[in-house]
Amino acid sequence: MRVWLLDGGTLVIDHSQLLWNVNPGIEVRFPVFSVLIEHDDELILFDTGYDKEHTERVLPFELPEQTGEQTIPAQIRRCGFEPSEVTTLVNSHLHFDHCGGNRLLPGVRVVMHERELEQARDHEPFERLGYSDATWDHAQASIETFSGDVELVRGLWLYETPGHSAGHVTLLIHSDRGAPSMLFPVDVALSRAAFEREIQASFHIDPIAGQRSIRRVKELAAEHAAEMYYAHDAEAWSGWKHAPDYYEV
Amino acid sequence: MRVWLLDGGTLVIDHSQLLWNVNPGIEVRFPVFSVLIEHDDELILFDTGYDKEHTERVLPFELPEQTGEQTIPAQIRRCGFEPSEVTTLVNSHLHFDHCGGNRLLPGVRVVMHERELEQARDHEPFERLGYSDATWDHAQASIETFSGDVELVRGLWLYETPGHSAGHVTLLIHSDRGAPSMLFPVDVALSRAAFEREIQASFHIDPIAGQRSIRRVKELAAEHAAEMYYAHDAEAWSGWKHAPDYYEV
Numbered sequence: 001m002r003v004w005l006l007d008g009g010t011l012v013i014d015h016s017q018l019l020w021n022v023n024p025g026i027e028v029r030f031p032v033f034s035v036l037i038e039h040d041d042e043l044i045l046f047d048t049g050y051d052k053e054h055t056e057r058v059l060p061f062e063l064p065e066q067t068g069e070q071t072i073p074a075q076i077r078r079c080g081f082e083p084s085e086v087t088t089l090v091n092s093h094l095h096f097d098h099c100g101g102n103r104l105l106p107g108v109r110v111v112m113h114e115r116e117l118e119q120a121r122d123h124e125p126f127e128r129l130g131y132s133d134a135t136w137d138h139a140q141a142s143i144e145t146f147s148g149d150v151e152l153v154r155g156l157w158l159y160e161t162p163g164h165s166a167g168h169v170t171l172l173i174h175s176d177r178g179a180p181s182m183l184f185p186v187d188v189a190l191s192r193a194a195f196e197r198e199i200q201a202s203f204h205i206d207p208i209a210g211q212r213s214i215r216r217v218k219e220l221a222a223e224h225a226a227e228m229y230y231a232h233d234a235e236a237w238s239g240w241k242h243a244p245d246y247y248e249v
Numbered sequence: 250m251r252v253w254l255l256d257g258g259t260l261v262i263d264h265s266q267l268l269w270n271v272n273p274g275i276e277v278r279f280p281v282f283s284v285l286i287e288h289d290d291e292l293i294l295f296d297t298g299y300d301k302e303h304t305e306r307v308l309p310f311e312l313p314e315q316t317g318e319q320t321i322p323a324q325i326r327r328c329g330f331e332p333s334e335v336t337t338l339v340n341s342h343l344h345f346d347h348c349g350g351n352r353l354l355p356g357v358r359v360v361m362h363e364r365e366l367e368q369a370r371d372h373e374p375f376e377r378l379g380y381s382d383a384t385w386d387h388a389q390a391s392i393e394t395f396s397g398d399v400e401l402v403r404g405l406w407l408y409e410t411p412g413h414s415a416g417h418v419t420l421l422i423h424s425d426r427g428a429p430s431m432l433f434p435v436d437v438a439l440s441r442a443a444f445e446r447e448i449q450a451s452f453h454i455d456p457i458a459g460q461r462s463i464r465r466v467k468e469l470a471a472e473h474a475a476e477m478y479y480a481h482d483a484e485a486w487s488g489w490k491h492a493p494d495y496y497e498v
Contacts, residue, residue, distance in 0.1 A: 014273035016265060020375060021451055024263035025274040125447060126269060126456055198374060202270055202451055207375055 001039050001155065003173060003182060004243040005229070006075035008032040008049030009066025011097060018232070019194050020202040029063075030191070030232040032097050034072065035184060036079055036086075036243070037173065039153050043081060045089045045108075046171050046184065048072050048101030054133045055096065072101030078244050090152065092186040093165040094120040095203070096133035103135040107142070111152065113160065114145035116167025119205070130165070130203055155249075161188045161217060163210025164201060170217055172224060175249045182249060183226035185217045191233035250288050250404065252422060252431060253492040254478070255324035257281040257298030258315025260346060267481070268443050269451040278312075279440070279481040281346050283321065284433060285328055285335075285492070286422065288402050292330060294338045294357075295420050295433065297321050297350030303382045304345065321350030327493045339401065341435040342414040343369040344452070345382035352384040356391070360401065362409065363394035365416025368454070379414070379452055404498075410437045410466060412459025413450060419466055423473060424498045431498060432475035434466045440482035 010031050016024035035046040049072060055064040068074060073083045083105055091099050091112045102110065123131045149159045157172040164187040171184040187203075188210070189195035195217070200210040221228060230236045241247060259280050265273035284295040298321060304313040317323060322332045332354055340348050340361045351359065372380045398408045406421040413436040420433040436452075437459070438444035444466070449459040470477060479485045490496060 014265065016263065016273055016451075017270060021266060021378075024265055025276075027274075124457060124460055126449070126460065129270075200375070202265075205456065207454065207456070208373060211373055211375065 001037055001173065001175075001249045003247040003249055004036040004079045004245075005240055006034040006036055006049070006072065006079075006243050007070050008034055008072070008075070009052070009064060009070040010234075011050065011055070012061075012063040017202040018190050019197070019199040020204070020207075022199060030234050031237040032232065033237070034075070034101070035171065036076060036081075037156065039156060042087045042153055043085050044153070044156065045076070045086045045105070047092050047098045047186070048089065048104070050097040051100035051133055051135065054100060054135070058132045059096070059129060072104050075243055079246070080244070088152070090158065090171070091116070091136070092171065092184075093168040094136060095130040095165060095187070098186070099136040100133050102141070103138055106138065106140045110136070110141055110143045112143065112145060113158075113167030113169050114147050115162065116165060117143065117145050119166035124205060127205060159216070159220060161185065161213035163206050163208070163213045164188060164204050166205055168213070170220070172220060172226065173249050174224060177249070179247075179249050181224040181226040182229055182247065183217070183221050183224065184229045184231070186231045188213045188217050189230070191230050192228070192236050195228065195230065250286055250422065250424075250498045252496040252498055253285040253328045253494075254489055255283040255285055255298070255321065255328075255492050256319050257283055257321070257324070258301070258313060258319040259483075260299065260304070261310075261312040266451040267439050268446070268448040269453075269456075271448060279483050280486040281481065282486070283324070283350070284420065285325060285330075286405065288405060291336045291402055292334050293402070293405065294325070294335045294354070296341050296347045296435070297338065297353070299346040300349035300382055300384065303349060303384070307381045308345070308378060321353050324492055328495070329493070337401070339407065339420070340365070340385070341420065341433075342417040343385060344379040344414060344436070347435070348385040349382050351390070352387055355387065355389045359385070359390055359392045361392065361394060362407075362416030362418050363396050364411065365414060366392065366394050368415035373454060376454060408465070408469060410434065410462035412455050412457070412462045413437060413453050415454055417462070419469070421469060421473060421475065422498050426498070428496075428498050430473040430475040431478055431496065432466070432470050432473065433478045433480070435480045437462045437466050438479070440479050441477070441485050444477065444479065
């Protein structure tokens, strides 16, 4: 398998939102990225980042910085593919910074957890901003849902890790060639510091479940001796390969 | 009944903690108070504020300001009673700023919700600061628990309003003389703005339950045509009578 990390630009939130209740008053700029996986006949996209126009309109305080080169179509082309070649799009969850590019792949098969679909369409008042970009839910969207942990294709697992959102999932790319497995906990904990200190984000629906999900990801990381790829960590991001560079797994 | 509001000093938190995720980076100083109720043969105390020494040691960033006159014994004496005359102490919940004076009434009968007692003794990691003052749980403490809504004494109701904490309760003092009933939602929503906008605090264990509890308090307020007494609202506090002044209910 080849795995590309697709740069989706950056956003800003308060430190106390990145790490719930810790150090309010400090703004943190962090990256947003998606993952493209070439696997036998499949080309799988995991998340689609945020839509700049939506973010500027609805969440301008997150100060989006995203060039044309950092949009999903441009990033996919950078890896040598056309957006239409993506066979499956998986959403870890449906917060605006993980599904903003869905609408740019209108005919693709979309896969997500059934609880996430249900919750995004009928969310709590305090989830309003998270689910503010509903453009993924368009007439052409071909959505398939699952529940439980699933092996989407050989070696590519989606694990239930709710708390941050109702149907949030973590991605594991398991190597069958001895390369390190890659684990993407997405918003279970937003950064290495958050993960190590076991502090979830201040955006969540069920913090007890969220705490359990951090423990679950730690167990998965140990079980698979996996490398961790944190979703919103500027320092960690700077140390990884970015598309068109890729990982062979 | 006579009802006194006992001044317990002030604390500081970030605006995004007072109103979950709203306007981080703005510090807000807010009052902490307890309620003393003279009822037939009973003298009932509802909450006991924070302990200054504990707060300075464990939560110094909350910048406690509390004079000797703002401690629970001094406030009770200000109303013309000795602390030993309190017959029942009710805790809305066991966060440090609602139970810090419990230890100063060592022999008193203490009443709280059974879920609160259970959770305070075995809490989630993210509740560590909230439950950091465990001095209420001393050898002389005579604790009685309840579940469901209860009428503690005639006209004095405790309603289950979980979310902020597992066994959080709201106090209603219902007049039988035509005076306005008094409703104390405590930390269901910390201020008038939080209540009106239906935004709970960033400290919580179950935000879905918390959202329902705000709705429940709104229904109680309407049903009883009650006056609202917000727990942590400097502007509202400045408009009320403070001990030794009192309300006749």
